[in-house]
Amino acid sequence: MEPFIAGPDSYFVLENVGVHSALFAFAAPRASVFHIRVASRTGHEIRISTTEYNFLGRIQVDGLEQGSEYTAQCLAGSSSLSSLAFKTLELPSPGPCYRFAVIADPHISVDRENRRGRLFTESRGLLRETLERLADERYGAVFVLGDITDSGSVEEVEQSIKILSSYPGRMFLIPGDHDCGDKRGNVQTGDPVSRLFPDELSFLRTWNGPWGTFNVLGLDTASGDLSDDQLEILKDGLSKRDFLIILSHHNLIRNPDLLDEDSCIRNHREATGILANAKGAWIIYCGHKNVPRKLSFAKGCQLNVSQLSHYPAGFLSVEVCGGSLLHQFVPIRSEALRSYSLRMLSRDWSPSFEPMYRYGSLEARSFILSFEDAAGGVL
Ligand SMILES: [Fe+2]
Structure with a gap:
């Protein structure tokens, strides 16, 4: 294709x-x-x-x-x-399906101008519309992969909290580098990060859905590193045979298909070594470099997810069907806005903004991950 x-x-x-x-x-x-x-x-x-x-x-x-x-x-x-x-895809065990969604890097901004194809002026409307849609379509949970705000300013944090709190379902949030307020010369006042993330910045939680229980590991890679404590949590989460969902803003494994050096945490070799020895199956949903790309490794895979407010502009819909996760990229409603973002990408001239590169791969937009085989059955 x-x-x-x-x-x-x-x-x-x-x-x-x-x-x-x-x-x-x-x-x-x-x-x-x-x-x-x-x-x-x-x-x-x-x-x-x-x-x-x-x-x-x-x-x-x-x-x-x-x-x-x-x-x-x-x-x-x-x-x-x-x-x-x-x-077309093949589903090994069709049956009743339940869905969750993955939203990467909404970059909520109060700027009056868009920048390099990023839809700042539409960012609040895009997140609000997407959450309304997920609520209407009865998604069981939403994972948000950091860079919730663009600059971490108090105003952006207030706007983000207002929009995110409108979602009635379960939500898991992790921070990104833009939430720490050091981007584009903005300086924090007060403590907006702790307002946006009132619970722990990294966590290992269980999520009970109608299909059974998933373990969800959220990591704080906003600094570009994984702390020693978090490496231990990762090791702990992967020491069981249960399937593990991992949320990380930065990639944990270096993906050669991604052009930017800072796509990955600096201590990725340690994280990769831990993932190589996992007892069960896992998937990592990553933001930061929002080019749809999938990297299979050992018993799992690492997925880079598009952001809402920059081409290809959309979210990831995941259906839990039996022992499989069916992943589908879902573009935002407006093709006109996506085309505008693509137009601005085409004027940027940097390799990581090249339109065909930003498209990513169809494999990362549509695939089935069978987790029962590798994990030994979790449902
Ligand atoms: Fe980021």
């Missing part, structure tokens, strides 16, 4: 692929009615069109066969924009 991003005015990409569905986003330089044609090798074919003339849009195709290979073609009017190939 090769996403097609010629520029902010011309793209055709897969946002996610499910067991029976695929979500496409597209844009063309001229206002058009868009047509998507999806066909399998066995002759199964679906065609869907938009109804209005637009420069951009999204279409979800349902009714696909699981574990099947497809080609998809996008036409803007009568002109072919691009085509791509993909394979």
